[in-house]
Amino acid sequence: MLIIGLNAFHGDSSACIVKDGKLIAAVEEERLRRIKHWAGFPSESIRYCLEAAKVQLSDVDIVAVNQDSSSNFWRKVAYGIKNRPSLKLVDQRIRNRKARRSIPELFEEHFGEGSFTGEMANIDHHVAHLSSAFHVSPFERATVVSVDGFGDFASAAWGFGNGTDIKVEGKVHFPHSLGIFYQALTQYLGFPHYGDEYKVMGLAPYGQPKYLDKMREIVRVHANGEFTLDLQYFNHHKKGVSYSWEDGVPAVGTLFTEALEELLGPKRDASAPLEQKHRDVARSVQAMYEEAFFALITPLQERHGCDTITLAGGCAMNSVANGKIRRQTKYNRVYIQSAAGDAGGAIGAAFQAWHQNGGQRDFVMDHAYWGPEYKDDDIETLLLEKAKELTEAGCIVERIEDEDELCNRTAKAISEGQVIGWFQGRLEWGPRALGNRSIVCDPRRADMKEILNSKIKRRESFRPFAPSVLEEDVSDWFEENDAVPFMMQVFQINEDKRAQIPAVTHVDGSGRLQTVSKTTNPRYHKLISSYKALTGVSMVLNTSFNENEPVVCTPKEGLDCFLRTNMDVIVLGEFFLKRGSSEI
16 A cells, blocks of 8 residues: 655645555655745655655555644634634635645646546644654554644644554644744744744753743643643734745744733844843743643653653654653653654654554654665766866865775864765655764864854854764763654753763753664764764764755755855765865
């Protein structure tokens, strides 16, 4: 059975393909269209998935979408009768629905008439999220939780997974949402773009939770673990907040009201300098989120008597909160897949459809390398085409077929403080670069953050960089000894090691851990091992291979990024390029 899973008509549009219960390929549309968080119908992602599986659309049995407009139908009706939303809001929702052509129609437009003859499966948004984590986890039984902005009139869902079955036990419905709370406060702090919440998370350790009491006026946590918003501070439920989800950059209008500014003071303009107050607000927002999050998941552990949990939804990207789960609850094992947000709903829709049709569990997602890959011969062809440009740029190109030598040369360059573009294998699935489309550097250098920001990234100075650590050496560096292959949890670095790796140690002594396994990424593991042999440090600094754009996908995009920035070296497959004075 072939199933295509889609996250369509929303930010981070994506597609995957599942064959007989095993994932074959997955990619986000932004990587192919080169527009961050691209929203719309993911036609290019679908095309890639079909090519990776070596099938035609006509071979596909089911297309599963992480949206079901019939979900929570009577809740919607009751809310509309009780609250009578403005005609402007209703008209906007109707227009948005009408503007969306059906998926079969879009298949005909992009792939030809009669290209798809299978079944359509509409999967509830949060059921897709729950499936996207539980059904690909190593757990046979687990508490399952999804928390995000909104999807199918709900913002959170929870329950229990057992084998192929997920039983949903409860939901938080529109208009209450922890995701909307965090997004609205992100806008208030002067970060206006879709997906900017991670900036607030990075800023929070620089402040104190001085505004937590006021946050508790905005978010009310109840005795049963559920939460509600004080709606006087929000716009999303009562007037036409503008949303743009079609064929481009997703955009969301202002979500907060003047009442929020009366409570917290004037909002920060995006161009204004950051003050200590903004840092304190950020810390208070994070503290409020954690308070509500733990109030939700802690009673579920007691109810289920199970020490495993899987998380999904946009809020599951909050790696700071995730890293505290084992310390603050009785959960001992946590699984969050690499695309926990809406992109991951494509995988959840596909696996839920598989299990609804009687499929059994026979797959664990233990790595994130599901996107396009390129052969060394393809890279060689590109370099020959670019030979004149590379010569003019003073680049030296070598093909190093011996993997040990390739990794040793790269590790030496890292140890010398050089900035390396590392382009290998299949593109990562999800927002994190995990060693195949990464920029890697020396974590020992206190000035490496400034070097990276001046040479390439040009991003806010308060945002941390992450360490990639050999899986077998985690306990040498971190207080928690756990496999975290997807960089989804922040742990405390051992106090006696922090001074040794200042470039990846955040101001509060933490680091957003990625563990690197010899089994799932042998070349990246070998690179870090080579660096360890030189320095005694079994990690490298890892950040995404891009410059204010989606993470690079193709060798050409990687090479272009190298040439227009001040990166020192790029390793494209077997090819080692460095800036120098000699001709090719």
